[in-house]
Amino acid sequence: MNEKNEGKKCILVVDDESAIQRFICISLRASGYEVITANNGNEALEMVDVKKPDLVLLDVFMPGMDGLEVLKRIRTSSSMPVLITSARNFIAEKAMGLGANDFISKPFTPDFLIKKIQTLL
Numbered sequence: 001m002n003e004k005n006e007g008k009k010c011i012l013v014v015d016d017e018s019a020i021q022r023f024i025c026i027s028l029r030a031s032g033y034e035v036i037t038a039n040n041g042n043e044a045l046e047m048v049d050v051k052k053p054d055l056v057l058l059d060v061f062m063p064g065m066d067g068l069e070v071l072k073r074i075r076t077s078s079s080m081p082v083l084i085t086s087a088r089n090f091i092a093e094k095a096m097g098l099g100a101n102d103f104i105s106k107p108f109t110p111d112f113l114i115k116k117i118q119t120l121l
Contacts (some may be wrong), residue, residue: 008034009121012053012068014044014070015085016062020106023056027110028117041065045073048060055120060086060095068098075099081120 015021018039025035036051038044040062042096048056057076068091071082075098084103092103101120104113104115115119 008032009054010036010048010051011117012036012038012044012051012056014038014041014056014067015059016040017059020059023110024113029115030110031114033117039045041067041070044070048074048078048080050073053115055081055083057083057085057117058100060084060088060091069097071095071098071100083116083120 011028013021013024013028013035015024016039021037025037028035036047036053038047041064044056044058047053058067058070067084071084074082076082081101082099084091085106086098087106089105095103102116104116
C-alpha cells in the first residue's frame with residue numbers, strides 16, 4: 001500500500017518521561033496507529049522532517065528545547081496537527097496561541113487521548 005505502515009496514521013509521541021511515553025505508545029498502537037517517538041525537542045524536529053507524521057503529540061516541559069519552541073519551529077513549515085500535553089494547565093492558552101491544534105492535561109485516560117486524536121485527524 002503506502003510507505004507508512006500500510007496506510008495507518010503515524011503519530012509522533014514526544015515526551016522525556018519514558019513511563020509516560022510507553023503508556024501513550026501502548027494505547028495508540030492498541031488503537032491501530034503507527035507510533036514513532038522522540039525524547040527531546042531536537043529529536044522531535046528531526047522526526048518531523050524525516051518521518052512526516054500525521055500528528056505530533058508534544059509534551060511541553062523537557063530538558064533543552066521545550067515543547068513550545070518545538071511547536072514554533074514546526075509551524076514555520078507545517079500545518080500538521082499538534083496536540084500539546086502538560087500537567088500545567090496554564091500552558092494551554094500560550095500553546096494554542098502558538099498554533100497548537102488542541103491541549104490535553106496530564107494525567108489523561110487512553111480513551112480521552114484517542115478521542116482527541118481522532119478529532120484532529
